[in-house]
Amino acid sequence: MFEHIQVKVEGGFDIPFPRMIPVEQKFAITKVDDISETVHDEFLKNEVQVKIRPGMKVAVAVGSRGINNLQEIVTHVVKEIKRLGGEPFIVPAMGSHGGATAEGQIQVLADYGIVEQHVGCPIRASMETVLAGQLPNGIPLYFDKHAYESDAVVVVCRVKPHTDFKGEIESGIQKMIVIGLGKHKGATFIHSLGFDQFHSVIPEAGKLLIEKTNVALAVAVIENARDETAEIVAVPSEAICEVEPGLLVKAKAAMPKFLLDEIDVLVLEEIGKNISGSGMDPNIVGRTGSGLTEGFQAPPIQKMVVRDLTEKTHGNAAGIGIADIITTKVFNKIDFGYTYANCITSTALLGAKIPVVLRSDKEALAVAVKTCNRITPATVKIVWIKNTLEMEHIYISETYLDLIKGRDDIAITGDPVPIEFDSEGNLTTALF
Numbered sequence: 428m429f430e431h432i433q434v435k436v437e438g439g440f441d442i443p444f445p446r447m448i449p450v451e452q453k454f455a456i457t458k459v460d461d462i463s464e465t466v467h468d469e470f471l472k473n474e475v476q477v478k479i480r481p482g483m484k485v486a487v488a489v490g491s492r493g494i495n496n497l498q499e500i501v502t503h504v505v506k507e508i509k510r511l512g513g514e515p516f517i518v519p520a521m522g523s524h525g526g527a528t529a530e531g532q533i534q535v536l537a538d539y540g541i542v543e544q545h546v547g548c549p550i551r552a553s554m555e556t557v558l559a560g561q562l563p564n565g566i567p568l569y570f571d572k573h574a575y576e577s578d579a580v581v582v583v584c585r586v587k588p589h590t591d592f593k594g595e596i597e598s599g600i601q602k603m604i605v606i607g608l609g610k611h612k613g614a615t616f617i618h619s620l621g622f623d624q625f626h627s628v629i630p631e632a633g634k635l636l637i638e639k640t641n642v643a644l645a646v647a648v649i650e651n652a653r654d655e656t657a658e659i660v661a662v663p664s665e666a667i668c669e670v671e672p673g674l675l676v677k678a679k680a681a682m683p684k685f686l687l688d689e690i691d692v693l694v695l696e697e698i699g700k701n702i703s704g705s706g707m708d709p710n711i712v713g714r715t716g717s718g719l720t721e722g723f724q725a726p727p728i729q730k731m732v733v734r735d736l737t738e739k740t741h742g743n744a745a746g747i748g749i750a751d752i753i754t755t756k757v758f759n760k761i762d763f764g765y766t767y768a769n770c771i772t773s774t775a776l777l778g779a780k781i782p783v784v785l786r787s788d789k790e791a792l793a794v795a796v797k798t799c800n801r802i803t804p805a806t807v808k809i810v811w812i813k814n815t816l817e818m819e820h821i822y823i824s825e826t827y828l829d830l831i832k833g834r835d836d837i838a839i840t841g842d843p844v845p846i847e848f849d850s851e852g853n854l855t856t857a858l859f
Contacts, residue, residue: 429755429784440793440852442804445824446843447811447858452686452819453836454652459659462499469646469661470507478643478663481512483578485643486571487548488520490607491535493701493739493816494585494648496656498540501583504646505547508581517541517550518574520582520607522614523772524700524743526765529553531741538701538739556610560632560639566620568605568632569613570640579643580608586647586674588682590705590746591715591775593722594626595672598704600645600662601633608636611772618774622717630668637664647674652683654816683818684711686836687810687827690728691802692795694811696859698746699737700769705778706746707733708815714749716770716778729802730795734788734854736760737814745769748780751798752791758784787852813859822858 459465469475479485485508489501501517508515517536525531529552536542536550543549556569557576574580582603589597596602606614606629620628636642642664651657658677662670698706709715713725733750735757736742742762747753758781770779785791796807811822820840823831831837847856 429758430786432786434785434790434794436794436797440790442793442796444792444796444804444846445807445809445826446845447809447822447824448828448839448843449841450821450823450831451838451840452683452821453838454683454819456651456653456655457657457681458651459656462496462656462659463503465659466500466503466507466646469659470511472661474663474666475644475661476511478579479508479511479513483513485513485515486518486574486577486580487515488518488571488574488580488582488584488603488608489536489541490584490603491519491521491524491532491700492585492704493539495650495654498545500646500648500656500659501541502546504581504583509547513579515548515581516573517546517548518571518608519550519552520571520603522606522609523611523768527554527611527768527772531765534741554610554612556612560635562628562632562635566616568636569609569616570636571608571610574608575640577641579641581643582645584645584647586649586671587678588675588710589625590703590709591622591717591719591773592625594629595675596626596630596633597675599675600647600667600671602629604636604642605629605632615772618772621774622719634668637667647671649674649678649681651681653819657681682710685726685810685818687726687823688830689726689808690810691799691808692730692732692792692810693728694732694734694792694809695750695815696811696813697735697737698733698744698814699740700743700745701737701739702814702816703746705749706740706744707749709749711815711818712749716746716749716773716775718775718777729799732791732795733757733782741765743769744779745773746778747782748777750782752783752785752795753781754788754791755784755786787848788854789848789852792846811858
């Protein structure tokens with residue numbers, strides 16, 4: 428579709444790009460060394476053990492996010508439930524993700540290794556829900572039918588800053604209970620209120636659903652700036668509303684960021700749902716699919732270029748609209764059914780809009796540089812990252828050298844690398 432579009436820019440696409448320098452951004456790191464031991468210790472807590480009794484049918488809710496060590500964590504949660512006499516099974520808790528179908532959600536879990544032979548229990552996936560309650564404004568609260576009919580629900584999730592709103596509760600336990608376990612139907616009703624209401628709606632709906640359903644406990648994960656498991660905490664249902672805000676504070680302090688004051692051009696090797704709900708984390712890039720920006724701290728970025736979608740996103744390009752420029756390669760990988768289902772459910776249509784599409788990496792990067800204001804190819808500041816989860820080792824252009832001189836939080840780790848292309852304009856420089 429876009430392959431034959433002839434784009435003309437003043438001076439053409441043959442511009443001198445600065446060489447890229449590999450650097451390490453240094454973050455404070457805390458890490459869980461033994462997943463098995465940590466999960467076991469959490470399930471030894473009295474207030475956790477009493478939640479699982481022999482013979483109970485236990486629904487283990489697992490979402491669609493790319494949580495590091497997810498398969499291992501889920502496997503050991505399943506083992507602990509069995510140790511206590513429970514009979515666990517997995518339910519997908521991911522709202523409308525996976526194309527809003529049971530088969531699609533099973534595939535999302537399988538991509539993370541969440542299959543029966545690996546985690547030790549069956550998976551029961553359905554888009555059927557039960558009306559579990561209602562908010563004072565009349566909004567119904569739906570809950571996965573398999574989970575609702577179980578004897579107990581254990582929510583396995585990551586607590587982190589949300590990609591579209593700010594509050595004491597963002598992404599984490601209560602959001603998974605309200606939206607993840609609400610499936611497509613529940614997620615649609617909640618999102619119809621708008622992200623500007625989520626800071627109050629999620630805690631209100633979460634509290635009500637914890638009271639009205641059989642949520643027994645949550646296994647909450649916090650990750651560090653390297654996308655590693657920093658903490659695992661088992662929280663009994665009666666403590667979730669009190670404990671979760673503190674976990675979010677810890678998660679915000681642990682997350683990565685750019686340690687630079689300004690960026691002219693940001694190049695992302697890949698985006699995807701396994702990276703962030705918005706494909707790229709707005710908490711890092713400062714742009715959101717909802718259009719809301721208050722509370723999202725990031726250096727100013729003039730232009731953003733996306734080079735690829737992750738394999739695990741299955742063509743779901745939700746969040747692509749945050750970027751300014753993509754290539755035809757990226758466009759041709761988009762599954763518009765998955766992408767539209769996700770963005771329509773969330774009501775954040777900006778995330779599904781198509782950026783400027785150019786035929787090659789060379790055209791994309793040249794247009795990004797040429798459309799930046801108050802810079803020239805000789806002064807442009809370019810930052811190149813793999814994705815917004817892997818922020819410790821990145822590339823920056825030589826034009827940053829004077830700005831990072833003498834800093835102890837950014838260290839040069841290698842020699843400068845030229846940006847080079849083949850005759851078709853495809854990047855031949857392997858940065859990641």
